[in-house]
Amino acid sequence: MIVRAPFCSSPPPLVADFDQAAWRQAPPHRLSRLWSGAPAPTELDTTARLLWTASHLWLGFECGFTELDIDAAIDTSVERAALWERDVCEAFIASPREPGSDSYKEFEVAPTGQWCDLAVHRPRVDVEWGWHGGMDTAATIDEDAGVWRAVMRLPFAAFGGAPAAGD
Secondary structure, three states: OOOOOOEOOOOOOOOOOOOOHHHHOOOOEEEOEOOOOOEOOHHHOEEEEEEEOOOEEEEEEEEEOOOOOOOOOOOOOOOOOOHHHOOOEEEEEOOOOOOOOOOEEEEEEOOOOOEEEEEEEEOOOEEEOOOOOOOEEEEEEEOOOOEEEEEEEEEHHHHOOOOOOOO
């Protein structure tokens, strides 16, 4: 899937609310597969939105759920190791400035706003567990609707600089 992120001259507030004016220009993209590649059940319907500003890439997720596997000890001020073992949305981003063809950055956000980021140079072999890209997150859980929403704000400095034309 190729997704184009619209430029936003005025960034949205860091809240998981896609009714904000900036987010209305970012079309939702349906993510219809589980991590395994199998079709996702409709009750787990998930959409992603992308925006970019002069200094950040913004990712927004809206995820259906029937139950949540979340960490009860919530502290969003520190990175949560092994967050991928719970319910999360993940972004795997390879910049043209990466040192190798297998290199990428991994960013995760949980329904609680907890986060994890790492630099991967060779999957499962050379991973910088202590790398921090400067991401910020916001999240909210709507139990009645069975939906959680999350936003990641990723500084372009995490990728070695802002994108150039054609990136």
